Amino acid sequence: MKISISCNSIAFTVCMMASSGFPNRLPNSRLGQKHETYESFASAIGHQSTKPKEFAFIVVTEESDEAEKRGRLLLGRKNRGFGKGMYTCLGGKFDVKLDSSLEASACRELKEEAKIGGVSIDEMKGSKVGIQRFTFAPDEDNESTGTDEKKNESQSQLEMVVHVYWLAFQHCDERLNSVEGCEEITPQWFDDWSLLPLDQMFADDSLWMTTLLAYHENGPSDAAAVQINGWYHYEEKCEETNTIQHYYMDVLPKRNQNGAVQIDRTLPKQSQVYKKQENGKDAAPPTYNLEQQLFHALHDNRIHSPTIKEFRESLAFCKAVKNHFQKFEKKKLKTSGITTAGWKVVLDVAGGHGALAALFLVSNPSIQRAVCIDPAKVGNNGVTKAWGHLWSSDQGDSYANQKKELVYRNECLTTGLPSEIQKGLSMTESPEQILVVACHACQHLSEQILEISCRYGVSVAVVPCCQKDSSPGGPWKATSKALEIPLQIMMDVLLAGRIMGKGTHEVRMKCMNKQITPQNRIIVARALPTEEQDESLLALQAHRSRAQAKLDIAYRRAHVLSSGYRDTNGILSSLLSPSFLHPLGYMTAGVAIGMGASHWMSKR
Numbered sequence: 001m002k003i004s005i006s007c008n009s010i011a012f013t014v015c016m017m018a019s020s021g022f023p024n025r026l027p028n029s030r031l032g033q034k035h036e037t038y039e040s041f042a043s044a045i046g047h048q049s050t051k052p053k054e055f056a057f058i059v060v061t062e063e064s065d066e067a068e069k070r071g072r073l074l075l076g077r078k079n080r081g082f083g084k085g086m087y088t089c090l091g092g093k094f095d096v097k098l099d100s101s102l103e104a105s106a107c108r109e110l111k112e113e114a115k116i117g118g119v120s121i122d123e124m125k126g127s128k129v130g131i132q133r134f135t136f137a138p139d140e141d142n143e144s145t146g147t148d149e150k151k152n153e154s155q156s157q158l159e160m161v162v163h164v165y166w167l168a169f170q171h172c173d174e175r176l177n178s179v180e181g182c183e184e185i186t187p188q189w190f191d192d193w194s195l196l197p198l199d200q201m202f203a204d205d206s207l208w209m210t211t212l213l214a215y216h217e218n219g220p221s222d223a224a225a226v227q228i229n230g231w232y233h234y235e236e237k238c239e240e241t242n243t244i245q246h247y248y249m250d251v252l253p254k255r256n257q258n259g260a261v262q263i264d265r266t267l268p269k270q271s272q273v274y275k276k277q278e279n280g281k282d283a284a285p286p287t288y289n290l291e292q293q294l295f296h297a298l299h300d301n302r303i304h305s306p307t308i309k310e311f312r313e314s315l316a317f318c319k320a321v322k323n324h325f326q327k328f329e330k331k332k333l334k335t336s337g338i339t340t341a342g343w344k345v346v347l348d349v350a351g352g353h354g355a356l357a358a359l360f361l362v363s364n365p366s367i368q369r370a371v372c373i374d375p376a377k378v379g380n381n382g383v384t385k386a387w388g389h390l391w392s393s394d395q396g397d398s399y400a401n402q403k404k405e406l407v408y409r410n411e412c413l414t415t416g417l418p419s420e421i422q423k424g425l426s427m428t429e430s431p432e433q434i435l436v437v438a439c440h441a442c443q444h445l446s447e448q449i450l451e452i453s454c455r456y457g458v459s460v461a462v463v464p465c466c467q468k469d470s471s472p473g474g475p476w477k478a479t480s481k482a483l484e485i486p487l488q489i490m491m492d493v494l495l496a497g498r499i500m501g502k503g504t505h506e507v508r509m510k511c512m513n514k515q516i517t518p519q520n521r522i523i524v525a526r527a528l529p530t531e532e533q534d535e536s537l538l539a540l541q542a543h544r545s546r547a548q549a550k551l552d553i554a555y556r557r558a559h560v561l562s563s564g565y566r567d568t569n570g571i572l573s574s575l576l577s578p579s580f581l582h583p584l585g586y587m588t589a590g591v592a593i594g595m596g597a598s599h600w601m602s603k604r
Contacts, residue, residue: 021194024196032203033246046312054163055092062189076090076114076188077188079185113182115179136238204232207230232246303386313440320510440517454505
């Protein structure tokens with residue numbers, strides 16, 4: 001009797017059976033956080049594979065001759081290698097030299113590990129029940145030297161892509177008469193599925209395998225009734241901890257010829273994952289906002305550079321900078337009734353794959369040209385492949401006919417940035433229409449980017465990283481330690497202050513969400529037009545004059561002179577002169593701050 005599976009009852013039924021029907025199932029504390037969408041899972045792990053390896057696993061069952069029994073299931077106990085001593089499904093790695101397809105690989109592994117032959121490639125292909133993908137957290141205990149670092153980096157980039165097949169053999173099928181192990185695997189039958197040794201298997205088996213078995217409680221004849229595609233992210237040292245951090249499973253019924261479409265999700269696209277089925281027909285695809293479109297475009301095109309983490313960082317950076325400048329434009333429009341035409345050129349320095357430049361290009365209607373300046377060639381043009389179609393779409397009536405372009409310039413910033421700024425100045429009406437950006441640029445690069453941008457009078461926003469005190473003797477490092485201020489923050493503040501002192505830019509410090517990146521401080525320097533620079537200097541001079549007048553009054557009150565005293569030597573006049581009072585004010589302030597700090601430190 002076939003099992004009738006409805007989309008509305010799938011999740012509830014399977015969840016109840018998978019969690020309660022297997023006493024040896026690992027506890028939920030070992031199975032990690034469940035995510036309801038792939039986006040949520042991917043956002044949580046911040047991992048994008050650059051080294052996928054494909055495997056074929058086969059779930060083997062034999063039907064019972066008694067109608068009320070489900071039959072038995074075959075597992076293999078590992079005798080060597082990764083997971084030694086644990087139970088697992090039969091199968092192994094896809095070898096392009098030996099196998100013409102994944103199904104051919106599954107047939108070969110089945111014969112090598114258990115001496116089960118006679119299974120055709122077509123039979124194997126029809127038994128596919130999904131794909132399980134595994135990623136691994138890097139080992140944080142590894143030192144950053146030698147082979148350990150290379151091994152750790154390799155593990156953090158690895159993704160195991162396991163194609164799962166279910167072969168449901170009839171009772172007394174002669175192909176099972178000679179089941180025998182090999183040096184690597186010892187096969188073992190389990191008569192009661194509910195008593196599988198899940199506590200001696202990898203943690204993911206307590207999720208996808210129990211779900212798969214729960215669907216077929218009435219017997220193995222419905223072996224290919226569903227497709228289960230899962231994503232699992234393991235903790236570091238997964239062989240020792242055997243603990244999952246995050247997972248997401250997508251379960252869909254696999255329709256037969258009488259039940260509309262049969263879904264083959266060998267390499268699923270997210271646009272398919274989120275489609276809902278109603279009466280056997282696909283519903284209309286969901287509507288995505290721009291951010292979701294960008295994310296799905298990367299995933300659907302299997303783009304690994306930028307990674308998910310880099311995409312989130314670039315997006316947060318872009319939003320923060322845009323919001324800051326938009327607030328200024330609104331304020332300017334309210335006070336003066338005029339505003340600028342917006343950026344027309346954005347220059348992404350040390351941008352690698354160019355995602356940051358592309359995000360500004362896509363999300364800003366006025367930007368016509370985005371340039372990624374980096375001596376290294378990174379990303380294999382993946383950004384253009386995934387997002388290029390969005391640049392030609394209409395993003396506003398006033399800019400609909402403007403051509404947009406993303407350009408890669410493989411050159412160092414010392415020559416490439418000035419050249420591109422000059423080219424941008426020839427395309428724009430004013431320097432304020434050019435924006436220079438850099439996300440996670442090392443301190444010395446951040447300093448050069450800010451200096452060059454200020455020299456040409458263009459706006460700039462950078463996220464510095466790798467901050468160090470390069471001053472002789474390291475005075476700021478000692479100061480940061482004494483004041484209990486992180487050196488990274490102190491160096492960023494000093495860098496922002498240096499740019500502020502030029503008087504050509506309005507400087508602010510913005511912060512991104514720390515959960516996205518710990519290096520979350522953005523130094524934003526808005527280029528001031530000439531008239532605003534003059535106003536800024538006048539305001540600064542007026543402020544200094546007021547401070548000087550207050551200091552003069554305070555000095556006179558503190559030194560009351562007798563009515564008969566005459567300053568014959570001009571000493572008092574010299575003391576009250578601006579040339580003396582200016583450094584005196586700094587000295588007084590310094591002494592006051594020093595005394596206050598000393599008192600505060602003594603109290604601690």
